[in-house]
Amino acid sequence: MEPEEIPVPKKKSTPAERIRNLQKVLSLNSILNSTLELNQLLAIIMKTSAEVMRAEVASLLLIDEASNDLVFRVALGGKGSALEEKFRVKMGEGIAGTVAKTGKPLVINNAQNDPRFAKRFDASTGFVTRAILCVPMQARGKVIGVLQAINPLLRKRFCSSDLDLFETFAHQAAIAIENAKLHSEIVRQEKAKQALKIAHEIQQNFLPDLKTRSYGLDLYAQTLPALDVGGDLYDVLMIDNDRVGVIFGDVSGKGVPAALYMVRAMSEYRFLAPQSKDSSELVTRLNDRMAGESFLGMFITMVFLIIDKKAGTVQYASAGHLPILLRRNATGQTEFLSNAQSVPLGMAPGMVFPQAAITLEKGDAIVLYTDGVIEARDRNGKDYTAERLAANVRIRASKASEYSERISEDVRQFTAGAEQHDDITSLVVVI
Secondary structure (H helix, E strand, O other), rough: OOOOOOOOOOOOOOOOHHHHHHHHHHHHHHHHHHOOOOHHHHHHHHHHHHHHHEEEEEEEEEOOOOOOOOEEEEEEHHHHHHHOOOOEEEOOHHHHHHHHHHHHOOOOOHHHHHOOOOOOOHHHOOOOOOOOEEEEEOOOOOOOOHHHHHHHHHOOOOOOHHHHHHHHHHHHHHHHHHHHHHHHHHHHHHHHHHHHHHHHHHHHHHOOOOOOOOOOOOOEEEEOOOOOOOEEEEEEEEEOOEEEEEEEEEEOOOHHHHHHHHHHHHHHHHHHHHOOHHHHHHHHHHHHHHOOOOOOOOOOOEEEEEEEEOOOEEEEEEEEEEOOOEOOOOOOEEEOOOOOOOOOOOOOOOOOHHHEEEEOOOOEEEEOOHHHHHOOOOOOEEEHHHHHHHHHHOOOOOHHHHHHHHHHHHHHOOOOOOOOOEEEEEEEEEO
């Protein structure tokens, strides 16, 4: 049964009171625009509400979008301060919940006898609520919270002129809160962009600069993250005077989590590589380390090469990565080297990763690539494909950088006008 509405006492404003109220409205607007810091703004709203409405207590409840509950954000004045961020009100519960649900203001001058009044708040604080003036705060066509003035000072009841003034104030406050939230979101986004920029710099510094380092081999790599930071990785190190280790991989996912997992994998690799006798042992040990400390269910496809410069051989082991693309200099033909079936790194410990070996001649080229290359899409959703990559590599180049830059340029032309959906990385070694 709906409670019977009690008429709000009518009070005819005098010209002097109307002028004072207009002055209050103008000054309130100035006060509410004095800050864009949300917590500070809420405190100002509460302090001003109690002063303007000449009430014992003022409280502000904002809707938590996740739960749709009303939450006491601030409560100032007397015992009302005990309510600060301690209580939640279900939509439709009590006076505040009713106003939030209906979007209509309520003036209750005998709260203890009103069936909608939730007495549990008074019971928990010892405060006695006599009269409540509660108005919705609306912005962009929806209720974002409610304002309450409780127990008028030096009078027994709230009247219609109180309601008019409080509704005007609540409207101004709602706009100010939305502006503060928007400002806060812009600041948050700018901080996030700055953090991503720093993360990008750190990640790029972690990848080796193959243009300035000498390994006795012609190596070149390029990476283009889909986001500011990505999960594609590569590294090169000298195992001994004759052998060079090359690692190349792709972390599942994109963004900061993938970048963090990438950094961890590279750190583990740099520790394990000098201790491993061959590529199979290195990948097997690396997998055990990564799988033993699971990170958000992530994994890595990876290939590890040991290039013996003196013998002209390449020993390799793959952990679920795409086949190596080989170009023979003598014939100009390309082939994808078959990999033994294996799972990505980090999925399960105790896995064994078989290895294979090939012999290279002068001018032969090895191309490593991620699925961001062959699965790059044009505006019609068509993939770049491994076949197109192989056709590109068949055209002879004099050095690794020419192959790599030509691949990147061909992918760029193919995907012109389309959104990049994955990291694009390639590494080329010319013997």
